[in-house]
Amino acid sequence: MGANAEAGAMTAVPDRSVPATRKMPWSRLLADKSVRAGLGLAAFFAFWQAVTGLGLVDGFLLPSPFAVAQALWDMAVDGSLWIHLAASLQRVAVGFLLACVVGLALGLVCGWWRSVSDFVRPVVEALRPIPPLAWIPITILWFGLGDAASYFLVFLGAVFPAFVATYTAVRGLDRNQMNAALCLGAKPWQLFWDVLIPASLPIILPGLRIALGVGWMCVVTAELIAAQTGLGYLIQQSRMLFQINNVVAGMVTIGLVGFAMSAILERIERRVNAWAPSERN
Amino acid sequence: MTANAALISPAISSGLSSQFSPEDVQIDIRNVGKVYGSKTEEPVVALDGVTLRIRRGEFISLLGPSGCGKSTLLGIIAGFQSATSGQLLQDGRPITRPGPSRTVVFQDYALFGWMTVQQNVEFGLKAKGMGRAERAEIARALIAMVRLNGFEDKFPHQMSGGMKQRAAIARALAPDPDILLMDEPFGALDAQTRVLLQEEIARISSEAGKTVIFVTHGIDEAVFLADRVVVMSPRPGRVREEVLVPLPRPRTAEMRSDPWFVSTVNDLWETLKPEWQKGE
Structure with missing residues (x-):
């Protein structure tokens, strides 16, 4: 709107x-x-x-910006930019989707049943401060130097913001709205899809946007060390070849793509949550 | 307490509920108590031995100062919470959970903000598994009944408080409940809107012929709307007295200047004043 x-x-x-x-x-x-x-x-x-x-x-x-633009153009023309970009996007997509599934499900369950959250939240809160970078050695040990390692690191970065947002949203649901739905005879599916989910989206969606941003940073981190393609690999490879223009071109691409992803999600948020106080004015 | 009741007028007395024949009784509240307790703190007695029989089609006002347990009692009747002691029957069957035979109108409307007025009103019909066309038609009729025609596609945040409460009333009426429970529905509205909506409720409740339990702390509102005003006293919440209202229905604005109305409201205020002052 x-x-x-x-x-x-x-x-x-x-x-x-x-x-x-x-x-x-x-x-x-x-x-x-x-x-x-x-x-x-x-x-x-x-x-x-x-x-x-x-x-x-x-x-x-x-x-200079012009040198970087020239490097970007050259890589775009010879196609290498697109290959690396596609590899990174595919990795962030898979890892982010996994994080959404796990984060949303766990967040819903913990938000709804206090007893479950008493068990789960200490574990989450203890794992959450470990930065994805610190996970890299054990990730390589488990998954080797393939796509799976990158998926896992993106997942690790994105799952916690997704979980925290969902948990907070469900926790903060308006008791009266749930009661209103119950006294109107709402079936469980209706309570879930027509009340719980739409009421939570104003908090969940910004959380997912942050999760995607973290995931995007993680994929680059993973590719610096544990991959043979992707924008992170491009930067690392160019550094070793002393192609500083390509290094900065890779960084610029990461920045622009992250900016675009965030802008697109923000647009979706504004449409979906147009009714919510946080999206007005 | 009995001294006060005798003071007011012959129409006011206690223990009226025992006069009904059993088949009239729709809601039977027997000696219901509610204690909010924790192991660490002193338990709070919200309701203590509340007994009340409500007839089919009767309009009951539950009147009392804040903290007298009237909203708690309404929540128990709705099935949102359970009583600590006593029994609660609807048509002879115990009330265990919320359901579409007892719908609630909340003080803060509790409309679904992501749905239009039309979708809000249709919610209870959708829950019944009713088809799209039929529920759209019923919802439109109810929206017309609460005079919100033309606002079907508006969202709650695009409307005033009074309009939101009209929408909430239409939504509560949609599943065709036996009993409409209203929890201080006009508490958040300005004085003028409140008076207008009181008259609307008087009209709608006579038209729809529902049993209504109306929780309020407004004495004139309680008397204006009800067939019977149940006055509650706080800490612990108890039924203090009951006032039968002999005014004919539907209630109209001029009844507010009826001598009986004026003197009853004044008398109730005089009796309740000490408690209200204590509660402040």
């Missing part, structure tokens, strides 16, 4: 006021969220270009 309104405002403004655009476009343009976002990014790249272009930083330590 919010996104639609925004898009509507963007197209409506120039239509209505062609002469006004000439008079005072700046303050109105600056009020637009995506214009601000664009300006912020532009300023960042300008600063980067200035630092490298003026020779303040050695080009070998940090290539």
Whole structure:
């Protein structure tokens, strides 16, 4: 809803006021969220270009944005970028889906039955602080240097945020709404699909977005050490070949893809949770 | 207590429930008690020996200050919680769990925020396994009954408090319950909206012919709506007295200036004042 309104405002403004655009476009343009976002990014790249272009930083330590763009273009043309990107995306997808299944199921069960959560939560809370990086040695021992190791590390990174969000959501359900559903004669499936799930989504979905972000970071970490393809591997490989432009190009790709994933999920959230107080204004 | 009751008026007396013939009784509350307890703290007696018989089609107001256990009693009748002692029968069968023969209207509406008004009202019909077309039709009729026509596709957050409560009333009526339980339904509304909705409830309850149990701490609201006002006293929650309301139904706005109405509301206020002051 919010996104639609925004898009509507963007197209409506120039239509209505062609002469006004000439008079005072700046303050109105600056009020637009995506214009601000664009300006912020532009300023960042300008600063980067200035630092490298003026020779303040050695080009070998940090290539200029143009050099990085050139490297990206070259890798896109020869296809290697897409191969690595696809490998990483596939790994994060599998690991994230596993994490969703386990995190959601465990979160629902623990949120619903307090006695179960008394058993499970101490285990979760003790495992949660171990960073995925610390899991790498034992992961390689268990799964070797294949895709399975990456799936497992993504899973480890994403499962805890998914669990915590689901648990918190179910825990915080409005007692009166559940009672209302029960006195209206709700069957168990109706209580689950029509009440529990939609009521929990405003908390679960942002949790899943964070989980995907963590998973994306984990896949790169895994590929740095335990893989033969993927963006992490690309960075590591390029470092060993002293192709600093490709290293930064890989980093930029990771950043942009992560940004895009988060933006897409946020759009979905806004649509699904349009009714929720957190998504209004 | 009996001294106070005698003071008020001849229409007010205690132990009225014993006068009904048994087949009239729809809800039979026998000596019900509720104790909230934990091992570490002193147990709290929320209800103590509540006995009440409610006839089919009767409109009962449960009146009392906050903390008198009236909402607890309503929750027990709904089946949301169980009594610690005593017996609770609906048409001779014990009440064990919530069900569509006793639907509830909550003070905070408890509407499903992710559903439109139409979907909210259809919820109880869907639970019955009713087909799409039929439940849409019934829901539309109920939405018209609470005068929300044109708002079928609105979400709760797009409506005012009064409109939300109308939607909640339509939703509660949809499964065609025998008994409508209302838990301080107008507590969160402004004074004007409250008066308007009181008149709506007076109209709807006569039209629908349901048994209604209406929990409130508003004396005039309790008297205006009910056939019988059950006054409760706090700590522990007990039935203190019962007031039969002789005004004809459906109730209309001008009855608020009826001399009997005015004097009964005043008398009740005088008797309840000490307890209200204590509870503050």
